Every structure is written in structure tokens, then in C-alpha cells.
Amino acid sequence: MKYLLSILFLSITIFAQDNNLKLSGNLSEDYIISSQNTEINSSDSINISFKKRSPLLAGGLSFVIPGTGQLYNEDYWKTAIFVAIEIAAISTAIIYDNKGDEQTEYYENIANASDGWLVDQYANWSIDNANRINPELPLALDEDGNRLSELDPIYQIYDESDNIIWSKLNNLETSIGSWYSHRLAPYDDQQYYEMIGKYQQFNPGWSDYSDADYPPDGYTYNSTRKDVVTPMFLSYADERGKANDYYNVTNTAIAIIIANHVLSAVEAALAANSYNRSFKANVSLESTNIGYQREYYPKLHMSYNF
Secondary structure (H helix, E strand, C coil): CHHHHHHHHHHHHHHHHHHCCCCCCCHHHHHHHHHHCCCCCHHHCCEEECCCCCHHHHHHHHHHCCCHHHHHCCCHHHHHHHHHHHHHHHHHHHHHHHHHHHHHHHHHHHHHCCCCECHHHHHHHHHHHHHHHCCCCCCCECCCCCECCCCCHHHCCECCCCCECHHHHHHHHHHHCCCCCCCCCCCCCHHHHHHCCCCHHHHHHECCCCCCCCCHHHCCCCCCCCCCCCHHHHHHHHHHHHHHHHHHHHHHHHHHHHHHHHHHHHHHHHHHHHHHHHEEEEEEEEEEEECCEEEEEEEEEEEECC
């Protein structure tokens, strides 16, 4: 609209200038006078170029919200594609992240139950079998298999309230060595719940473990032989694996979201740049003489290179 008003204002100004001509009334003289006063000068023309698209703006819009750069470029079908991908990926990430959280809570409750994984059972089994696994360590049992009344300081991992001192338990695990390859993570830590259902070292802590079913003398672990674990160990590991599968889907969806932002931004910037090279347009004010009158008219110049 502002361009049309500019053209109209210029036309009125020039028309007013033309009507100020002082004619003599003689046809020959008036023709000369009108010809002398119809020279086009710089104030008699206006040139308006169409605004080009900004690749930076197009790319920036799509990087923030995929599809908005395509909307700016008037590529509506591309807008629909990038928006659809974004919605689908975000929805998938939210759904499977919630599933992962629910499954994590489920398998952690299994471990924390009174008939789940028992840290006291694991700690006491480790004390009783430490010398068997590593003969360099002091004995904890007498010849009849009963716990010695006076234990070596390395086995004194309980405080006066019979609570496990975690640092001393970890020190015992390190001293045992062999297939005690890991130090139990602090209780309720994410690594705590992962370890007890991943490494055979922690199998004796499950409530369905017993020396009768899994004789300590035959319980070893090395690179060529792995001990049979309890059904609870296997079931728990399976439930924990389900949670990891849900989180893997979430991570994949997040990767798609990031890729969608980047690809949408790059496509929008390239499309805007391509449009600028291909399309050129401008409006100019042209004039022509008809008798004694000069007529002005707008002219649109357009070109598109495929």
C-alpha cells in the first residue's frame, strides 16, 4: 500500500507541474513549449524492488521451531513434514520416558522388598567365603564352619547398631579380589540397582540363594566359567532390561528431535537463498508523452530462473 501511495503522490506532483505550463495559444509555439517542459528528471521516476527472503531468519526460525522457516518461505508442505516429525518425536520421547520411570520404580521395589536383594545376606556371605576365594585373607570360620567369635578387623564391617559401614564393605570387596570385580555402590544409587542384577558377584544377596542350591565350594567366576544365578537374579535383570529398552527409545527420539531442528534450519536457509537467486522483481514508474500531456504508469518487472 505504501508503494501505491508513493506512486500516486509522485503522479499528482508531476501532474501539478505540467498544469503550470504557460502556453501562448499558438499551436506551433505551444508544441515547442510543451516539448521543452517534458524532460524526465530524477524526481519524475520511482523504482521499488521486492524484498528478498533472509536465509538467516529462515534458518533461525526453523532451528527454534522446526517448520517455521519453511512457513516463512511459503513451503507449506515442507512445514507440515517438519512439524509432524517434531510432534511425533516429542510424543514418543515423553511416553517412553514415563514408561522407563514406571519400570524403574517397579524393579527397584523388587530389590527393596523384604524378599528381594538383601545387603546383609551378601555381606555375611562375603565374610564367610572370603578366605575360600582369596586364601591370603584371614579365616572367618572355624573347622566346623561356624563364625569365629573374634574376627579380623577386615571383617568388622558393622557398627554398634548392626548397620553396615559401606566403606568397610567396599574395602572387603577390594581385598577379596578375584571375581569380586565391583564395589557395591551406595544404597538407592542408580548403580546400586544396576549392579545387583548384572554381576554374578552379587548373586548371593538374592533371597532365593542358598548354599544348598549353590554350594560355596563350587561357586567361582572367571573368564571361562560363570556360575548359575538364581531365578530372582534373572527375573530382576529382565525387568531392569525392559526399563533400559524404554529409555533407549527415548534417547533415539531425542536424537531425532535434535536432527529435525538442524535439518529444518539448514533446509530453510538453503531454500531462502535459492529463492533469492532465482526470483527477481521490481516496480518502476514509467512515462510517455501523449500530445501535450505526459502520462505516468507503474510497470512491474519480474524474472524467475529455474
